[in-house]
Amino acid sequence: xxxxxxxxxxxxxxxxxxxxxxxxxxxxxxxxxxxxxxxxxxxxxxxxxxxxxxxxxxxxxxxxxxxxxxxxxxxxxxxxxxxxxxxxxxxxxxxxxxxxxxxxxxxxxxxxxxxxxxxxxxx
Amino acid sequence: xxxxxxxxxxxxxxxxxxxxxxxxxxxxxxxxxxxxxxxxxxxxxxxxxxxxxxxxxxxxxxxxxxxxxxxxxxxxxxxxxxxxxxxxxxxxxxxxxxxxxxxxxxxxxxxxxxxxxxxxxxxxxxxxxxxxxxxxxxxxxxxxxxxxxxxxxxxxxxxxxxxxxxxxxxxxxxxxxxxxxxxxxxxxxxxxxxxxxxxxxxxxxxxxxxxxxxxxxxxxxxxxxxxxxxxxxxxxxxxxxxxxxxxxxxxxxxxxxxxxxxxxxxxxxxxxxxxxxxxxxxxxxxxxxxxxxxxxxxxxxxxxxxxxxxxxxxxxxxxxxxxxxxxxxxxxxxxxxxxxxxxxxxxxxxxxxxxxxxxxxxxxxxxxxxxxxxxxxxxxxxxxxxxxxxxxxxxxxxxxxxxxxxxxxxxxxxxxxxxxxxxxxxxxxxxxxxxxxxxxxxxxxxxxxxxxxxxxxxxxxxxxxxxxxxxxxxxxxxxxxxxxxxxxxxxxxxxxxxxxxxxxxxxxxxxxxxxxxxxxxxxxxxxxxxxxxxxxxxxxxxxxxxxxxxxxxxxxxxxxxxxxxxxxxxxxxxxxxxxxxxxxxxxxxxxxxxxxxxxxxxxxxxxxxxxxxxxxxxxxxxxxxxxxxxxxxxxxxxxxxxxxxxxxxxxxxxxxxxxxxxxxxxxxxxxxxxxxxxxxxxxxxxxxxxxxxxxxxxxxxxxxxxxxxxxxxxxxxxxxxxxxxxxxxxxxxxxxxxxxxxxxxxxxxxxxxxxxxxxxxxxxxxxxxxxxxxxxxxxxxxxxxxxxxxxxxxxxxxxxxxxxxxxxxxxxxxxxxxxxxxxxxxxxxxxxxxxxxxxxxxxxxxxxxxxxxxxxxxxxxxxxxxxx
Numbered sequence: 001x002x003x004x005x006x007x008x009x010x011x012x013x014x015x016x017x018x019x020x021x022x023x024x025x026x027x028x029x030x031x032x033x034x035x036x037x038x039x040x041x042x043x044x045x046x047x048x049x050x051x052x053x054x055x056x057x058x059x060x061x062x063x064x065x066x067x068x069x070x071x072x073x074x075x076x077x078x079x080x081x082x083x084x085x086x087x088x089x090x091x092x093x094x095x096x097x098x099x100x101x102x103x104x105x106x107x108x109x110x111x112x113x114x115x116x117x118x119x120x121x122x123x
Numbered sequence: 124x125x126x127x128x129x130x131x132x133x134x135x136x137x138x139x140x141x142x143x144x145x146x147x148x149x150x151x152x153x154x155x156x157x158x159x160x161x162x163x164x165x166x167x168x169x170x171x172x173x174x175x176x177x178x179x180x181x182x183x184x185x186x187x188x189x190x191x192x193x194x195x196x197x198x199x200x201x202x203x204x205x206x207x208x209x210x211x212x213x214x215x216x217x218x219x220x221x222x223x224x225x226x227x228x229x230x231x232x233x234x235x236x237x238x239x240x241x242x243x244x245x246x247x248x249x250x251x252x253x254x255x256x257x258x259x260x261x262x263x264x265x266x267x268x269x270x271x272x273x274x275x276x277x278x279x280x281x282x283x284x285x286x287x288x289x290x291x292x293x294x295x296x297x298x299x300x301x302x303x304x305x306x307x308x309x310x311x312x313x314x315x316x317x318x319x320x321x322x323x324x325x326x327x328x329x330x331x332x333x334x335x336x337x338x339x340x341x342x343x344x345x346x347x348x349x350x351x352x353x354x355x356x357x358x359x360x361x362x363x364x365x366x367x368x369x370x371x372x373x374x375x376x377x378x379x380x381x382x383x384x385x386x387x388x389x390x391x392x393x394x395x396x397x398x399x400x401x402x403x404x405x406x407x408x409x410x411x412x413x414x415x416x417x418x419x420x421x422x423x424x425x426x427x428x429x430x431x432x433x434x435x436x437x438x439x440x441x442x443x444x445x446x447x448x449x450x451x452x453x454x455x456x457x458x459x460x461x462x463x464x465x466x467x468x469x470x471x472x473x474x475x476x477x478x479x480x481x482x483x484x485x486x487x488x489x490x491x492x493x494x495x496x497x498x499x500x501x502x503x504x505x506x507x508x509x510x511x512x513x514x515x516x517x518x519x520x521x522x523x524x525x526x527x528x529x530x531x532x533x534x535x536x537x538x539x540x541x542x543x544x545x546x547x548x549x550x551x552x553x554x555x556x557x558x559x560x561x562x563x564x565x566x567x568x569x570x571x572x573x574x575x576x577x578x579x580x581x582x583x584x585x586x587x588x589x590x591x592x593x594x595x596x597x598x599x600x601x602x603x604x605x606x607x608x609x610x611x612x613x614x615x616x617x618x619x620x621x622x623x624x625x626x627x628x629x630x631x632x633x634x635x636x637x638x639x640x641x642x643x644x645x646x647x648x649x650x651x652x653x654x655x656x657x658x659x660x661x662x663x664x665x666x667x668x669x670x671x672x673x674x675x676x677x678x679x680x681x682x683x684x685x686x687x688x689x690x691x692x693x694x695x696x697x698x699x700x701x702x703x704x705x706x707x708x709x710x711x712x713x714x715x716x717x718x719x720x721x722x723x724x725x726x727x728x729x730x731x732x733x734x735x736x737x738x739x740x741x742x743x744x745x746x747x748x749x750x751x752x753x754x755x756x757x758x759x760x761x762x763x764x765x766x767x768x769x770x771x772x773x774x775x776x777x778x779x780x781x782x783x784x785x786x787x788x789x790x791x792x793x794x795x796x797x798x799x800x801x802x803x804x805x806x807x808x809x810x811x812x813x814x815x816x817x818x819x820x821x822x823x824x825x826x827x828x829x830x831x832x833x834x835x836x837x838x839x840x841x842x843x844x845x846x847x848x849x850x851x852x853x854x855x856x857x858x859x860x861x862x863x864x865x866x867x868x869x870x871x872x873x874x875x876x877x878x879x880x881x882x883x884x885x886x887x888x889x890x891x892x893x894x895x896x897x898x899x900x901x902x903x904x905x906x907x908x909x910x911x912x913x914x915x916x917x918x919x920x921x922x923x924x925x926x927x928x929x930x931x932x933x934x935x936x937x938x939x940x941x942x943x944x945x946x947x948x949x950x951x952x953x954x955x956x957x958x959x960x961x962x963x964x965x966x967x968x969x970x971x972x973x974x975x976x977x978x979x980x981x982x983x984x985x986x987x988x989x990x991x
Contacts, residue, residue: 023172026303032152063171067179076956077179080901081307083955084175085163089900098169098176101155108148115137115144 004047011038011048012055019059019102031056031102035109040117042110049110056106057099064095160552161251163311175307182956187985192225193297194290195991201226204973204982207951207959210481210490212979219484220284220498222989224291224319227478231495231953232295233306234474234895235327236316238496241439242266242326242333247556248549249312255550256434262546263560263567265583266333270325273585277321280486281590285321288498292319306954308896312551327496328589331476332582334469335514336614337440339432340706341522342425343818344656349422350808359801359844360827362655363696364705365834368712369719370694371617371639371686372676378699381647381668384584417574421524421657424574429814431569436897438470441708442817443824443919443926445469445912446513446690447737448619449718450637453626453684457727460937461635463621464733465502465511468917469929472895473902473961475949477930482596483979489596490943490975492930499592502932503975504941507599508622509934513688515615515641515676516710518703519581521648523565523660527575532563535662541568565660577660581644586612591642600624601636601679608642609672615643617676617688623936626680635936638679639686641693645670645702655704670700685722689714689915705827706818713743713913730933730944737931738970739915744833745789746777751836752792755857756864765868767879781885781909788882790823790911791871796863797821797828799853800845807848823912824919836860884909889923892948892964894955901955903948903964931972944972 015034022030038052068074078091087093153159155166168174185203192199199213199222209226213219227235240246244262246254261267277285296316299305309315347356432440445468452461469476481490482500491503502511526533530541542562549555561568565577587610594607595618604620618640626633648654652664676693678686690710694702703709721736722728749772756769768788775785801821805812812820823829835842840856853859868879875882885907894901910918910927918924932945948967952959966973976982 020172023170026167026170026173028155028166028170028174029152032148060171064176067171067176071183072179073182073956074176074179077176077182077307080178080955081169081175081311083894083898083900084307084311084896085168086898089898094169097165098171101165101169104151105155108144108151111140112144112148115141 007045008047008051011051012058015052015055016058016062019056020062023060023063029105031059031105032109035106035111036113037109038106039110039113042114043117049107052110053103053106056102060099060102064098158313158552162552164313168311168313173303175310177304178307178310178954179956180304181306181952181954184958185985185987187987189988189990191991192221192291192294192989193991194221194287194294195989199989200986201989202980202982202986203984204976205984206962206973207984208479208481208973208976208982209951210976210978210980210982211483213484216280216484216486217283217287219482219487220287221291221294223480223482223493223498224288225295225989226291226480227493227495228292228295228319230951231474231478232299232316233308234953235292235319235496236309237895238327238330239323241436242270242330243323244546244548247553248551249308249314251551252553254436255548255553255556256431257436257439258548259556259558260431260435262544262548262558263569264333264337264578264580265544265560265567266326266329267322268544269583269585270322270329273325273587274322276585277325277587277589279590281587281593282321284498284593285324285589288324289319289321314551324497325589327494329582331494332586332588332614333440334438335441335616336519336582337580338518338520338708339429339440339815339818340518340704340708341520341655341657342429343706343815345418345422345425346429346811346814346819348656349418350810351804352808355804355808359831360704360706362701362704364692364709364711364827364830366711366830368691369687369716370676370692371678371688371715372694372698374695374697376694376698377674379671379674382671383668384644384646384666420574421576424524424570424576425657426811426814427573428570428576433815437925441514443468443708443912445710445917445919445926447688447714447718447915447928448511448513448617449685449687449722449733449736450619450621450639451685451722451728451733452621452635452637452680453633455684455722455726455728456635457729458937459633459635460623460935461621461637462728462730462733463509463511463619463637463934463936464737464932465619466737466928466931467502467512468919468927470920470926471890471892471929471948473892473949473955474895474953475929475947477947477949478951479945479947479975481976481978481980487593487596488978490978491932492945492947497589497592499589499596501592502930504934504936504943505596505599505978506941507624508604508620509936509941509943510595510604510621511619511932513617513619513690515617515643515693516690516703516708517615517643517645518654518701518707519613519615519644519646521565521579521646521654521666522657523563523577523579523664524657525563525565525568525575525577525660527568530561532575533661534564539564563660565665576657579646579666581613581615581646584612584644586610601638605640608640611642612644615641615645617641617693619686619688621934621936623938623941634938636680637684637686639677639688639693641676643675645675645700647701654701655706674700676702683719683723685719687715687718687722689718691715705830706825709826711744711826711830711833711913714915714917717741717743717915730935733933734931734944734970734972736915737928737933740779740909741777741915742779742786742789742911742913743777744793744829744913745775747833748793748836749775749777749789751856752860752864755860759861762868764872764877764879765865768868771879779884779909779911779914781883781888781907783884783909784879784882786884786909786911787871787875787887788867788879790884790888791867792864793823795866795870796860797823797832799859799863799866800832801828803847803849803852804844883907887922888918890918890927891923891925893925903961928967931967932975933972942977943975945975946972
């Protein structure tokens with residue numbers, strides 16, 4: 001049980017670090033790629049998709065957290081982005097939308113991988 | 124064992140799942156990567172490492188840094204005050220303007236890009252189909268054509284300045300591109316600014332000219348004549364207003380021959396456009412009467428054009444006359460010298476149209492406010508003079524009803540081929556639009572169907588505004604100031620002036636001259652033509668010249684020691700030239716009269732006196748009309764509510780303070796009074812008010828109606844207009860006032876409750892400073908506020924005012940030098956996350972000022988050291 005939890009956490013952290021690092025380079029689609037990888041692995045290790053989705057969300061939350069830690073006005077920026085995008089002008093809207101995009105990408109990637117991957121015959 | 128049916132269903136589910144996953148993934152990645160319609164590409168936009176989030180980096184307080192700015196010849200510094208005011212010191216004039224371009228872009232890049240896109244008809248690329256109407260209008264009108272024409276004529280110091288400025292802007296754009304730290308508006312739209320060019324700066328000048336000078340009055344006149352009839356229209360919207368006003372130029376007037384307009388600057392079309400005379404056959408309705416022939420067709424075309432204009436973003440054309448500028452000297456000033464006050468009343472937005480800056484270089488020592496996108500200080504001071512501007516309001520927009528067949532129009536006895544300018548308008552989330560603009564000798568055709576209407580707008584005349592601006596920045600006396608304005612053609616502006624030179628003819632060493640010079644082109648048409656209406660385009664009513672420079676409105680060192688401009692008609696009724704009608708957005712004159720009265724009767728004036736006047740909430744019209752109202756109500760049978768209201772009006776000081784209940788009653792009464800008198804006529808004439816809510820709807824925003832009712836109430840209380848179209852309306856002004864008062868009390872009781880003591884003006888009147896992008900959540904307010912359109916601290920744009928003092932400045936000029944204080948409602952940064960986004964609003968709101976940094980001074984905040 002403890003070993004499974006450790007693997008779960010390790011996968012989530014790895015995904016988070018990779019997603020955060022590549023986000024800084026403008027690779028916004030990496031959560032989707034992580035989802036594909038998780039989808040393929042999930043055929044063998046169920047639960048990895050959840051870890052990947054959490055990792056993807058954490059990976060996009062991490063730069064925002066660092067932004068705020070460095071003293072940048074992350075909340076005010078989130079408010080401005082929501083307003084400029086024509087959304088209700090609240091910081092939470094942008095933050096939730098950002099993290100939701102990461103989660104959606106990872107889920108879609110996982111779904112695609114599972115749907116297209118060859119499965120073993122049950123006969 | 125697997126049965127065929129089970130296997131088939133499982134296979135089908137698997138296929139369905141695969142198809143669903145592929146489609147969902149493709150859709151998701153497609154929308155995130157490329158956007159859909161007006162939905163931006165959210166993947167890169169919300170990428171927390173590179174997307175719109177990076178705009179947070181520009182939201183922190185400015186820190187001292189060395190910065191590399193390619194193109195600088197010598198190092199330069201930009202120091203800031205704690206509030207964000209910037210002061211540039213450069214060892215070379217070229218470097219000064221390069222640093223200014225860099226500074227403007229650093230703080231206002233998206234504002235600058237939005238403004239140039241607006242003028243160049245490229246807004247839809249950023250904002251989508253909703254901005255297409257604006258793009259089509261601007262490309263028809265031709266700010267871009269004019270700017271290109273102007274750039275071809277720009278020479279000397281102005282050319283060098285704008286080239287250096289453009290390089291500074293592009294240095295910032297290159298840095299932002301390299302760092303990926305774009306303002307969020309670009310990242311969200313996925314459209315990034317192209318390199319800055321000198322033409323872009325001239326386009327921004329054109330946008331300002333349009334907002335100050337492009338009017339629709341002749342279109343309104345065409346509709347009013349059709350609805351109310353020519354006699355009533357000219358009686359109620361006369362050329363010379365019905366009320367008394369206070370001009371700053373009282374004459375005697377010079378009647379000199381008109382200055383001819385050079386052929387190559389007569390319209391927005393390139394020189395040589397009039398070509399291909401094909402046949403000398405007169406069209407059926409060619410007119411020689413000075414009026415266009417078919418009034419129904421002209422009114423329909425006017426309505427069509429007004430409909431188009433109503434789709435434009437707010438404030439794109441001129442609507443409100445609200446600026447103030449005053450100067451005093453001599454005995455009026457405490458300690459001698461001169462004092463100049465200026466508060467231009469423009470749309471109040473976040474970010475502001477202004478950027479405060481001090482410039483110091485070998486050739487320039489000036490401070491005040493600049494316009495992002497344009498090099499130089501527009502309103503401010505140097506070591507010798509101070510200056511400010513108000514809009515002159517004269518008629519600068521002439522409309523011509525053209526006779527058209529195919530691609531030809533009839534002019535001066537022949538059919539001529541129209542010039543066609545073709546444009547491509549990219550639309551975000553929509554198909555690219557192709558636009559062809561027909562241009563006659565008068566200017567661009569603005570209507571697309573029915574009667575073709577061309578517009579000859581003075582803003583399309585190439586104008587060396589930039590050269591004039593830089594000349595003013597360097598001027599040290601009245602003669603140099605006047606000389607600098609020689610090339611200024613549009614928009615016509617009252618340039619208020621003060622200096623610290625000795626006063627001519629004053630042997631006691633008195634210093635401080637003051638004056639006003641209303642620079643610009645005032646178009647004149649031949650006698651018999653009616654420029655307040657669309658005129659025939661057949662040639663007989665073409666512009667015959669402009670008022671010569673020495674005869675345009677001006678005043679210098681008047682014996683009263685006061686000059687005041689507040690958009691009032693600048694000249695008296697005997698001025699020998701046409702400067703527009705009462706409906707050309709001239710202010711009714713209340714603010715100017717109040718300023719003359721206040722400043723003229725005062726002694727020992729100081730900067731604080733001028734500042735106090737700028738914040739005055741006294742409504743001068745109320746001071747004239749309320750006593751008449753109280754007299755009219757004297758014998759009336761009033762309800763208890765009405766008696767309470769009368770009591771508050773009787774003790775009122777005419778101040779439109781946010782707490783005042785009398786202010787609420789007065790304003791509601793005045794609206795109802797206008798309505799009681801004019802609405803029956805409007806209904807009987809079926810005036811289509813909806814076609815131009817600002818120009819055709821009965822209300823305090825239509826200055827001629829205010830002036831009429833003021834004049835009738837004070838001097839002609841039995842004017843026939845009170846009796847209405849049926850002849851059975853009110854007997855006189857007193858009866859109409861009593862009825863309007865009853866209506867006002869009834870309206871307020873139902874909307875604010877039955878206790879008049881709670882009817883504070885701030886409950887129904889507010890100010891708001893919306894975001895320049897129009898997005899909710901990025902503006903300020905609405906916040907309960909005092910003022911109205913007639914107070915010096917003007918509040919215009921409706922009961923939630925969005926137009927008012929966009930900058931308040933008081934400059935003191937004496938033997939010790941020239942200094943100024945000022946404030947504008949906003950902040951130096953356009954980034955909503957910056958501490959300098961709206962930090963000046965509380966000061967502005969409370970009527971406080973900050974010292975304008977002197978040229979070459981070091982601020983008490985951070986400093987950037989720029990090197991090439």
